[in-house]
Structures are given as C-alpha cells and as structure tokens.
Amino acid sequence: MKKLSDIEIIESINRGNSADFSLLIDRYKDKAFSLLKRMLKNEMDAEEALQDSFLKAYNSLKTFRQDSKFSTWFYRIVYNTALTVIASKKRKVEMEMSSIEDHYDLGEYDNQIYAESENVSQYVLKLVDQLPVKGALVLILFYVDSLSLNEISKVMDLSLVNTKVILHRSRNALRDLLIKHNYQEEIL
Amino acid sequence: MKMISDEMINKYLDNEMSDEEIKDFNEMLKSDNLALDKLKAARLVEQTITKVELSEAPAFITEKVMSRVNKTYSVARQKPYFFYAMISVFLVAMIGTIGALALLVKNNAGNETELSFLNKIGAFLNSHFSFSGVVSVLESNNFLILGTALIAALFITAKFMVDSHKNFKHKFNGAGH
Numbered sequence: 001m002k003k004l005s006d007i008e009i010i011e012s013i014n015r016g017n018s019a020d021f022s023l024l025i026d027r028y029k030d031k032a033f034s035l036l037k038r039m040l041k042n043e044m045d046a047e048e049a050l051q052d053s054f055l056k057a058y059n060s061l062k063t064f065r066q067d068s069k070f071s072t073w074f075y076r077i078v079y080n081t082a083l084t085v086i087a088s089k090k091r092k093v094e095m096e097m098s099s100i101e102d103h104y105d106l107g108e109y110d111n112q113i114y115a116e117s118e119n120v121s122q123y124v125l126k127l128v129d130q131l132p133v134k135g136a137l138v139l140i141l142f143y144v145d146s147l148s149l150n151e152i153s154k155v156m157d158l159s160l161v162n163t164k165v166i167l168h169r170s171r172n173a174l175r176d177l178l179i180k181h182n183y184q185e186e187i188l
Numbered sequence: 189m190k191m192i193s194d195e196m197i198n199k200y201l202d203n204e205m206s207d208e209e210i211k212d213f214n215e216m217l218k219s220d221n222l223a224l225d226k227l228k229a230a231r232l233v234e235q236t237i238t239k240v241e242l243s244e245a246p247a248f249i250t251e252k253v254m255s256r257v258n259k260t261y262s263v264a265r266q267k268p269y270f271f272y273a274m275i276s277v278f279l280v281a282m283i284g285t286i287g288a289l290a291l292l293v294k295n296n297a298g299n300e301t302e303l304s305f306l307n308k309i310g311a312f313l314n315s316h317f318s319f320s321g322v323v324s325v326l327e328s329n330n331f332l333i334l335g336t337a338l339i340a341a342l343f344i345t346a347k348f349m350v351d352s353h354k355n356f357k358h359k360f361n362g363a364g365h
Contacts (some may be wrong), residue, residue, distance in 0.1 A: 021257055022250050029245035037243050047246045054253045059260065124236040143237040149202075168198045175229040184229040 006070035010061055021058055028071070029054075031145055032078045038140070039082040039133060049085050053078045072151040075141070079155055106130050106173055110180070120183045127174055134158075135170035142167060192216050192223035201230055273348040277341045284337020 004012075004023065012020045032053060036046035056077050064073055109130045117123035128136050134156065141147045141155065153163040178184055192213070199205055200213055217224050 018257060019254070022254050025250045025253050029249055030242045033245040033249075034242040043246075047249070050245065050249060051253055051256065055256055055260070058253075058257050120232065121236050121239070124233060125240060128237065128240075139237055140240070143234060144240055144242070164202075168194070171198070171201070171230055171233055172194060174233045175226055178229040178232055179225050184225045184232060 007066060010064060010070065013058075013061055018058075021054075021061075024057075024070075024074075025054055028074060032074070034144075035075065035078055035137065035140070036082055038136060039079075040085055045085055045089075049078075049081045053081045056081065068154060069151065071145065072147065072154055075145070075147070075155045076157075079137075106177060110177055114181060120178070123181075123183070124174060124178070127177060131170055131173065135166050135173075138163060138166045139170050190216065192220050192226075194226070197223060197226055197230065200227070201234070273345045273352075276344040276348065280337060280341035280344060284334055284341070287337065288333045 006024065006027075009020050009023050029050065033046055033050050036049045036053075037043060040046050040049060053074075057074055060077075064070065106127055109127070113126045113130070114123060117126060128139060131139070137156065138152055141152045142149070147155070149163050149167065150160060152158075152167075153160045156163070158166070196213060200210070205213060217227070
C-alpha cells in the first residue's frame with residue numbers, strides 16, 4: 001500500500017476527513033515525545049505537551065502554507081509548546097537566556113560517565129544528555145530527524161549561523177572526548 | 189605544512205566543500221594524524237547519534253488526541269448550520285413578505301387619490317387585517333407570492349438540516365475509529 005505523504009494527508013484532513021489526522025500522529029508521536037522528554041526532563045509533562053502540540057497543529061492546519069516541510073512546521077510547534085511549559089512552571093528559562101556561549105566543556109562529567117558506560121554508544125549518548133539543551137536538540141534534529149541546518153534554525157528560532165556554531169561546538173565537544181579515550185578507532 | 193583546522197573538518201562533515209577542496213583535504217589528511225583522529229571521532233559521533241533510540245510515545249496517545257480533536261471538530265461544525273438555517277428562514281420570509289406587501293400596496297394605490305407612502309401602507313393594513321381582510325388575502329392571487337416565498341424558505345432550511353445530519357453522521361462514524 002502506497003504510503004501517503006504528509007501533504008496528501010493534510011489535504012485530506014482539510015477536505016473534512018479529520019480521522020486522517022491519526023496518521024500524522026502515528027508518524028510523529030515518537031520523535032516529538034523524545035524531543036519533549038529531552039527538553040522537559042519529565043514524562044508526564046512531556047505527554048501533556050505532546051497532546052497540546054498535536055491539538056495546536058490540528059487547529060492550525062488550514063494556516064500551514066507548505067512553504068516548509070510539515071515536520072519543520074510541527075517541530076516548531078512542539079518546541080514552542082515545551083518553552084511555554086518551562087516558562088509556566090517558573091523554571092529558570094535557561095534555554096531563552098542562553099546563547100552560543102553555552103557551556104560545552106563536558107570534562108567535569110566525563111570521568112563518571114566513562115566509568116559507567118559499557119561501550120562507546122552508551123558513552124556518547126550519556127554525554128549528549130549532558131550537553132546544553134540547545135546543543136543536544138540541534139544534534140538530534142540534524143542526525144536523527146535529518147533536518148537541514150536551515151530547517152533547524154526555523155524550528156528553534158535561531159539564525160543559521162548560530163545553529164551551525166551550536167552544531168559544531170556540540171560535535172567537537174563529543175569528538176574530543178572520544179579521542180581522549182581513544183575511541184576513534186571503534187567501529188559500530 | 190598547513191594543518192587541517194576544526195573549521196575545515198566541520199566543513200567536510202557538513203558536505204560544504206567543493207570537489208577541489210575535498211581533493212586537497214584528503215591529501216592533507218595523509219600527513220595529519222591528529223586531523224585524521226578528529227575526523228574518525230566525529231564520524232563515530234554521527235553514527236552513534238543516528239542510531240539513538242527514540243523514546244516511545246505513551247500508549248493510546250493517538251486515541252487521546254483524536255478524542256480531543258473530535259470534540260473540537262463537532263462543536264465547531266454544528267453551530268453554523270443551525271445558525272444558517274434560522275437566518276435563511278428569517279431572510280426569505282422577510283423578502284417574501286416585503287415583496288408581497290409592496291405588490292399589494294402598488295395594486296391598491298392605483299385606486300386611491302394621492303396619498304403618502306405610509307398612508308398607503310396604513311390603508312392597506314386597515315383594509316386587509318380584519319377577519320374579512322384575512323379571508324380576502326387567502327383568496328387572492330397575491331397569496332401565491334407569500335406561499336412561494338415560504339416554500340423557498342422551507343427548501344433552504346431543509347438543505348441545511350440535511351447537511352447538518354450528514355455532518356453528525358460523519359462525526360459519529362469518525363468517533364468509532
């Protein structure tokens with residue numbers, strides 16, 4: 001059976017077939033939930049934000065102009081929903097305050113993480129969790145969701161230059177620690 | 189000998205080098221072990237993150253969201269049809285009544301000496317809105333105009349009622365998925 005594209009599903013929904021929205025939910029729920037869990041650090045908050053994000057997307061579908069991919073447009077909704085949750089819980093809005101001068105030196109976490117990790121994959125992923133949230137998000141959106149830097153900059157409302165710098169700093173921070181432990185010869 | 193900078197490594201990893209630059213880069217890599225280690229380590233980072241396991245969304249999230257979507261959809265879709273039906277009945281009835289009145293006034297005006305428009309309306313109402321006046325209206329051909337206007341109103345209302353029922357059926361069937 002031919003897999004429908006995001007645009008085809010949206011056009012069907014706009015014609016009145018609201019039940020087709022479940023196809024978009026199934027397609028994006030895991031990635032959106034991962035993003036929200038990483039930002040909110042709490043499963044219950046992430047689930048609530050996930051529902052709110054999908055509902056906002058549904059209500060705004062008629063305004064989706066198709067000048068960007070649906071995934072870019074939707075992740076922006078998810079990202080902003082997470083920021084709203086963070087602000088409403090009166091947590092320190094580290095993400096809004098931070099700039100490219102975020103702390104990318106992971107040295108203080110390295111020894112403990114290295115000792116706890118059984119293999120290089122575990123080691124890298126634990127280090128990613130210690131990166132500044134923006135840095136981790138850019139890496140995940142770039143490598144897992146395969147968004148371009150331009151799309152990531154739209155999702156996170158950053159300039160393209162900023163986004164590129166964050167990607168490079170995050171990647172370099174992880175790279176240097178792998179070299180420190182001689183992991184560069186590992187093959188996955 | 190020129191050493192490979194982090195900027196060059198990042199440019200290479202981001203596929204932003206021209207063919208000529210890639211050729212030079214590969215040549216320089218042969219004699220720059222540190223850059224080679226950095227490149228291998230960066231590739232390893234890419235491979236690891238690409239394979240990251242996503243957190244599974246909570247169970248029944250699709251059903252929960254669709255339940256909220258259907259509530260929003262049904263509330264948004266029902267009201268306008270009822271509103272349109274009422275407005276259409278009112279408008280068509282008004283148009284029909286005004287049209288019928290205008291024709292009746294015009295017919296009667298030919299038999300009167302010059303009277304103001306309001307006097308004409310008043311004279312008409314006095315002459316027709318008594319018991320005998322009502323009987324004469326029902327028996328007159330002008331009743332056809334009023335009747336036609338009312339039937340048109342009924343048809344338009346029926347159309348909106350059918351659309352409203354279809355919408356309800358669609359929502360009812362959608363809720364079962």
